[in-house]
Amino acid sequence: MSVRLKLTLSYAGFLMLAGGLLLAVVWVFLLRYVPDHQLMTLGPHAPNRTDLQRAFAPRAGQALVFLLMFGLVGGWILAGRMLAPLTRITNATRRAATGSLSHRIQMEGRSDEFRELADAFDTMLAQLEAHVEEHRRFAANASHELRTPLAITQTLLEVARSDPNRDTGELVRILHAVNTRAIDLTEALLLLSRADQRAFTREHLDLSLLAEEATETLLPLAEKHGVTIETSGDITPTVGSSALLLQMTTNLLHNAIVHNLPADGIVSVHTESRYDASVLRVENTGDRLSSHLVPTLTEPFQRGTKRVRTGEHAGVGLGLAIVRSIVRAHDGTLDLTARHTGGLVVTVRLPPLSDQRLPS
Numbered sequence: 454m455s456v457r458l459k460l461t462l463s464y465a466g467f468l469m470l471a472g473g474l475l476l477a478v479v480w481v482f483l484l485r486y487v488p489d490h491q492l493m494t495l496g497p498h499a500p501n502r503t504d505l506q507r508a509f510a511p512r513a514g515q516a517l518v519f520l521l522m523f524g525l526v527g528g529w530i531l532a533g534r535m536l537a538p539l540t541r542i543t544n545a546t547r548r549a550a551t552g553s554l555s556h557r558i559q560m561e562g563r564s565d566e567f568r569e570l571a572d573a574f575d576t577m578l579a580q581l582e583a584h585v586e587e588h589r590r591f592a593a594n595a596s597h598e599l600r601t602p603l604a605i606t607q608t609l610l611e612v613a614r615s616d617p618n619r620d621t622g623e624l625v626r627i628l629h630a631v632n633t634r635a636i637d638l639t640e641a642l643l644l645l646s647r648a649d650q651r652a653f654t655r656e657h658l659d660l661s662l663l664a665e666e667a668t669e670t671l672l673p674l675a676e677k678h679g680v681t682i683e684t685s686g687d688i689t690p691t692v693g694s695s696a697l698l699l700q701m702t703t704n705l706l707h708n709a710i711v712h713n714l715p716a717d718g719i720v721s722v723h724t725e726s727r728y729d730a731s732v733l734r735v736e737n738t739g740d741r742l743s744s745h746l747v748p749t750l751t752e753p754f755q756r757g758t759k760r761v762r763t764g765e766h767a768g769v770g771l772g773l774a775i776v777r778s779i780v781r782a783h784d785g786t787l788d789l790t791a792r793h794t795g796g797l798v799v800t801v802r803l804p805p806l807s808d809q810r811l812p813s
Contacts, residue, residue: 457532464528465521472520476513538567542574554582590752602635641771644700648778653694657806660689660698660733661724667702668722671710679716680737682706686724690806691731693783698803701779702733704772705799709737713796730785730802739796747791751777776801 538560545558557578560571606628613624668682675682691698709720721736742750751773773789776799780787785803792798 457529457536460532460535461525461528464531465524468520468524468528469517472517476516480509480513538571542567542571545574545578549578549581554578554585599635599638602631602638605631638771641775644697644775648697648775648782651782653697653782655692656695658691658693658695658698660691660702660731660803661686663695663699663702664706664722664724664733666699667706670703671706674707675710675720678710678713678718680710680713680718680720682710682720682722684722686722687726689724689726689731689733691783691803692806693803697779697782701776701801704776705733705735705801708772709735709797709799713737713739726805729805731805733801733803734798736792736798737796738792738794741795742791742797744791747789747797750789750797751787773799 541558541560545556548556557575558571559575560568562568609624609628609631613621664684664686668684672682706720706722710718713720718738720738721734723732723734723736725732725734777787780801780803783803785801788800788802790798790800
């Protein structure tokens with residue numbers, strides 16, 4: 454049976470039960486407990502108890518039949534009106550199951566359980582549509598980025614086959630560089646997928662130690678680019694994946710070094726423990742960034758300036774995208790702000806360690 458029919462039968466059954474109980478009360482307290490002398494006071498033609506019982510029984514039966522019909526019809530109408538919002542939600546769910554995520558229920562009326570369910574469903578559809586669109590754009594960009602080194606490799610091999618006398622040393626060097634970039638891109642994609650899936654073990658960490666480790670690792674790169682790294686801050690406890698948070702810090706620092714001034718650039722790394730968050734802030738000098746460009750920097754394969762980076766530290770355009778995924782996987786927030794004098798300020802806020810314990 455459908456839910457509407459079940460509700461209808463429930464309404465009719467409850468109405469029949471209430472009517473039966475009411476008739477039983479009339480029967481017990483009116484016919485059985487009314488004294489005979491009170492019936493005699495109605496006059497010489499007053500009915501006796503037997504006459505009342507005979508008259509009451511068919512009338513009671515007629516009343517129950519009326520209540521049954523009234524309960525079925527009224528219950529069917531009321532159940533239909535109550536289930537109408539659920540029908541809209543069901544239809545929207547079926548449309549979503551076919552892949553259509555752009556529609557919304559937008560239920561009108563007062564706030565009740567059905568309205569809350571519809572609003573929650575609309576919110577879920579909006580999030581799903583945004584994620585699907587993001588994944589489609591990411592897949593298209595990833596395919597484009599991976600196709601480039603493969604196309605270059607194919608072209609070089611065709612050139613080598615058509616010209617056997619060509620210098621193989623130069624060819625091998627170029628192929629090695631192209632292959633290295635393809636490997637770096639693949640590893641970045643795998644890391645991004647791992648962060649999105651939250652497939653990691655959480656442990657107690659100190660962000661300041663991770664910042665120091667990343668600084669020591671990238672110090673030769675900073676010296677090569679003529680960039681000075683300044684570090685500050687105290688112990689900053691948090692909880693999360695040591696490998697992912699170190700990757701996050703390294704990516705931020707690498708991005709700040711590479712996208713900096715041609716000479717005499719500065720990168721500032723600061724960690725701070727607050728009552729509501731563990732904060733990591735990376736600030737760098739560099740080119741001026743427009744306000745509409747900054748929010749797009751965390752999108753995959755987006756670069757901050759039109760200047761093309763070349764060399765072994767060119768990057769694959771996934772640095773800040775990986776940072777965003779790692780921060781999101783750790784239930785944190787990521788904020789990017791353009792500096793008035795040029796460059797970028799990146800602030801990461803992660804959940805603090807409540808008991809402030811750190812690993813030994």
